[in-house]
Amino acid sequence: MAHPTLTDASTAPWDAAESLPRGADERVDHLVVLGLVPDGARVLDIGCGDGSLLALLRDRRNIDGRGIELSREGVNACLARGLPVIQGDADTDLANYPDDAFDVVVLSQTIQATRNPRIVLEHLLRIGKQVIISFPNFGHWRVRTELAFRGRMPMTEIMPETWYETPNIHHCTIRDFVGLCRTVGANIEKATALDGRGKPMRYSMPWWFWNLVGAQGVFLLRRGPAKPL
């Protein structure tokens, strides 16, 4: 199959995000999401932590936001921000949402920690009109180098745990993820890679290049037959 190229930087939504005034505690990857979410959208953030992304989207985009978070500390922080967040996880709490319940569903750095990434992704595509998903790229050159030359399971900035402590049980590369999108019939509307500091890499390149130099993949998906790119 022909490798599709990633979105051209000149049309990338993250351009808009970059130009917004930034608060001191705002994360770059959150600003990337901010650039993808339309005003007034209904948004579900799965693995929403302390609710900082939802609060950002509420304040800047006037969204109707919901969250799912595993830790009680995270849920309590969300409650204090006035965010409706339930204690739960992606594997067990998605099945009950109706189809098209949200305009945008966000799954940030979590799919690799789910028990069944395929079923989770299918639920995301079912309950969200659009899906924003990011994950650490196991095809990154540093990961490959660790494995190839040191013979050790890699540890990086965004994968800092040892193999026996990491919650990440289903690592994948950017190319692997593109394959899963094809399998479940997800249409890749936009995609990019972020560098080790979470900044978008602003070049138009073929997949193999991103799969080598991107520390994270970020995808904007929509269900439906994959369009030829």
Next chain:
Amino acid sequence: MAELAPGAAPERAMDTTLTPDAETGLRDEAKPSRRDYDALPASDPKSPVALFGTDEPLSMDCGITLAPFRVAYQTVGTLNAERSNAVLICHALTGDQHFAHTHPVTGKAGWWETLVGPGKPIDTNRYFVICSNVIGSCMGSTGPASLDPSTGRPYGLDFPLVTIRDMVRAQSMLLDRLGIRDLFLCIGGSMGGMQVLQWASLFPERVFAAMPIATGARHSAQNIAFHEVGRQAIMADPAWADGRYLEEGTRPAKGLGVARMGAHITYLSEPALHRKFGRRLQNRAAPTFSFNADFQIESYLRHQGLSFVERFDANAYLYLTRAMDYFDLAEDHGGVLANAFRGSKTRFCVISFTSDWLFPTADSRAIVHALNAVAAPVAFVEVESDKGHDAFLLDEPAMFSAAQGFIDAAARARGL
């Protein structure tokens, strides 16, 4: 299902000093005089009472219109000029309206003073807090221990079967009487949580925020089974006299005490029982080779049974347990719980406790999933606790912080 804090809180009940009663078990009650009957809390609740005459009957699910009837209640705080800061607390099975007031029978502190008060999550400096005794209970609202105006004697089993929805209807009539259009917050645990769910379903436009705690949208078969054991214990007591014990001058203290002992076990957890009592003996070095209360846990349970019969009416216990058994919010909506909340604008915060096996977290998750299905704004927290079902009445900082966050944010959203 759960309990008034003073009697139920294992922390406070740790003083299991052996009393003659606790040693020998539950005793028969002396016959009360007529004056005793007039002094029953059912007749004299020591709190404000709203009277509803024959022009304002209560339409009950069983088909009967109850009139006249009365609702005993307590309030703390001040209703603001916009009448937008009202909080309704719904009490549990054997609770009452004295949530923040010294109890007129036991003399103990209000049962939810852990959560409600100046500077507490339900801040009585900010909110006007109301709690009414449910219909069918025995602390001043009309129930089986009240006098039937058509006969001049206590209703007993002539009182119509009460449902959770009947309780909520009576509460809504009380709010009408108090001039409160809608509630800022409706909150309660256990049977109180059932009322909160019923409120949100029956009067969604009257509930801005709802907190059902340690509860379920229906009573499980296991829970019905425990209730039935309690009811059979009461009815097996000869002093129950087919429910006419008030006229007979007796009280089914043994039966009610046993019902209470059994139920109390369901409010706790095995780890909590083990931690507090273990197999320790009660004020003795060795077993006595008798059926006396050798073990601390036996003494504790007998104490719970004895103190309960001092303050609660046996027939009311039958009626309220039945109301919980009948509760099934999904069944009322075509078998689909989500339909109970369709179109709701209410903000929900659902709380469960890890060691609650009476209303386990799965029950709360079912509520959350139903609310998700209709895209209602819902928060959910499972609090880590080994205190069992009664945890919602106890000092649980994790519950308080969740409640504080939710209530404060809701108040901001309502402009309070």
